[in-house]
Amino acid sequence: MTKEKLLLIGAGGFGRMVAERAMLQYDCAFVDDGQAVGTEICGIPVVGGLANLPELRREYGLLVVGIGNNQLRAQVYEKAKALGFAFPNIVAPSAYVSPFAKIGCGCVVLQNACVHNGASVGNSVLLNAGTEIHCDAAVGDYALIYTNSVVRTGATVGSFARIGSNCTICNNATVSDGADIPDCTAVR
Incomplete structure (x- = not known):
């Protein structure tokens, strides 16, 4: 069975903890402005930065923000919501x-x-x-x-x-x- 694709925003400490759980259920990819595209973190590829969300939306419908900073998490969540992502x-x-x-x-x-x-x-x-x-x-x-x-x-x-x-x-x-x-x- 094919897993649904999920973007994980943030590949820092909290993002990696989220990834450990998410990868049990989803085909995951990271979005992180501080990592080069193609880098693998916990076996999960980095596919872009926040500026890439509009084009990534074509391939990914689901997104979870794994950033501990509440204000930044809210900004990313609201931007992704406006782009039509769903949030499991x-x-x-x-x-x-x-x-x-x-x-x-x-x-x-x-x-x-x-x-x-x-x-x-x-x-x-x-x-x-x-x-x-x-x-x-x-x-x-x-x-x-x-x-x-x-x-x-x-x-x-x-x-x-x-x-x-x-x-x-x-x-x-x-x-x-x-x-x-x-x-x-x-x-x-």
Whole structure:
């Protein structure tokens, strides 16, 4: 069976982690302005830079942005959306997403992450390994949550927020749009 073709934007550290999961399901290619066309990264070819997206759209219909910078990820996502790309979610086999959770487009859910019943995750959200989004919690568009952080029941993480590693967003707490929460922090 032939796999669908998927463009992975960004071949840096996060992009490579996304690639490890995406290549299980898709025929992948990287787009990265810092790499020469034809270079292979993790066995995946680099086929161009961001300026090449319009012509790459002829061959690729699917795209995921694997860039940790929330603002840059949003810019690329919006440009690709205007070009007509579709955005699958990349979910590691060891992750769990409840069938009663809502998850947007172009999200990445890495190994052992959990999105519980009633949780809501926006578009182009990156959930690192071990992240937990508990019941009825909400995560806004373009947020980034690092390893082993927990968003507890009823909590809200705003759009463009960055939650460091080993953080707890306590029950019903609110993290504002664009907030940058340092590693090992509890937000009450």
